[in-house]
Amino acid sequence: MDPIAEVRAFNRFYTEVIGVLGPGMHDSPYSLTEARVLYELGQAPGPLETGEIRRALGLDAGYLSRLLTRLETDGLVTRERAGHDARRQVVSLTGAGRRTYTDLDEKSAAQVAGLLDGADQARLLGSMAAIREILGGGPKSGAVVIRPPRPGDLGWVVQRHAAIYAREQGWGPDFEALVARICADFLDERDDPGQAGWIAEIDGRPAGCVFCVRKDDETAQLRLLLVEPWARGRGVGARLVEECLRFAADAGYTRIRLWTRDVLTAARRIYRKAGFEVTGTERGEDFTDEIWERDIPRFTDGN
Template sequence: MENQVAEIRAFNRFYTGVIGVLHQNVLDAPYSLTEVRVLFELDRRDLMEAGELRRLLGLDAGYLSRMLGRFETDGLVVRERSVSDARRQVIGLTEAGRAVFATLDEHAATEVRELLDGVTEEDRRRLIASMGTIQEILGEGPKARPYVIRPPRPGDLGWVVYRHGLLYNQEYGWGLEFEALVARIVADYVDGHDPSREAGWIAEVDGERAGCVFCVRKDDETAQLRLLLVEPSARGMGIGGRLVEECLRFARIAGYRRITLWTRDVLLGARRIYRTAGFELVGTEEGEGFTEETWTRDL
């Protein structure tokens, strides 16, 4: 425990230095960090009750009142009585107040951009993910995590083969033959790839790969959805449905009239996604311990 305490204190000293650099432009401005935070909260909404603002930021009532008085003198805020309760005061930013905050906010954003200039894209994703982990552990608990859908980058296709091989072996016992099948599908996608008629997508959560799907050409009128996968840690977030939606959208733009897919009956979660997206089961074939299925829908 004592070693862990020492590590956290050392990180605090390091991070305090980083924050000092990031806040330099704000410190050069006529407003303190606390005052800028108040402007930030007021900029997020049209009007805000003084009591709500005080509780949100943990400020002393007298200190907040003096601060708002200064802002009012500077023409940054207006204060008035609540129409629903005359005992309460509501505050809002003026146009001048929003302009001042926008300038301060842009200065802060510029500092962060400069901080990240020398950091690789991969390390940026690691940094953001680590910050999210700290917030989750030391904050009020886990929050809904955002995700992004992006095109494949170098290294992603190897990950697609690896995760299909490992995950489906762990969950269903499928062996090297299945992994080899996935590798061939990926290789076929790359060979003679026509970006106007074929595309792939990678889902990321907290900077880590969390899912994938591909839309490939079956024939001139039919697209094929292939290799849908969502990591167990990211299931329940709607990523699978979002990936399928992206595939359908692309297939329509590419000029296909219908889209088809192949799956297995044991993949219950995927089958629910396909059915929700409007696919219908049109054919089956018995395999070893499962039934192979063909699903299709018009576009």
């Protein structure tokens, strides 16, 4: 695969989808760049200096001047000297300009709504966020969001467990089959109020997961804790374990347990910090299986 050819092919596809190659945006006489100028002015709380518009859109000063001349001739904008500095020029929308901006903005929103109708929005928006992140576009909050699983998330759980642990630990199909069985059991018991699962997201991108399932009437079991390599060191694992403990307390369990292996040092640190202790071991060929347990804490508001 030629990465340059693939990116160029995507660019051609996307520009065709959003219709920027036509003579005007949304059947208007205005180009994409002219529409972007109107958008910047329409979104601003007041007049904008020409320098602000040029920096926001990355335009050459001469090119912007020609665009503004056309928009001014059409009665959409006015230009005047800045009150605080006569050397600078500020631009405002006229009444006609604001109506044109509103019309273009509404048509653009309707076009996007049409594209999203029937689409896999979670996948689409996640992919768009990934492109922005990789190419450095736009500020990101970096906030960790913990949410319940959505349709399709458990497929991601199986795939990421298999891929990450194959790469990091060399675990093969047997481990992937185990994770798939755990996920299948979770879905089979989806109406059980004593179980729940959570997906961690950062800027719309899945970053980790954990599940709390019923071991017996008194004991919950924490399963499938995973944090993506790119999200480690940001407290994701600790947040997921805390969510699991809170749920177990609310569900009335008195104890919680988990299974792990001694080679998973990062996970073991999280468990130990959360109050778990090793209560049983079984030596394998290249590792030791461990059972960790703890009593259930009683969470109160503010804790």
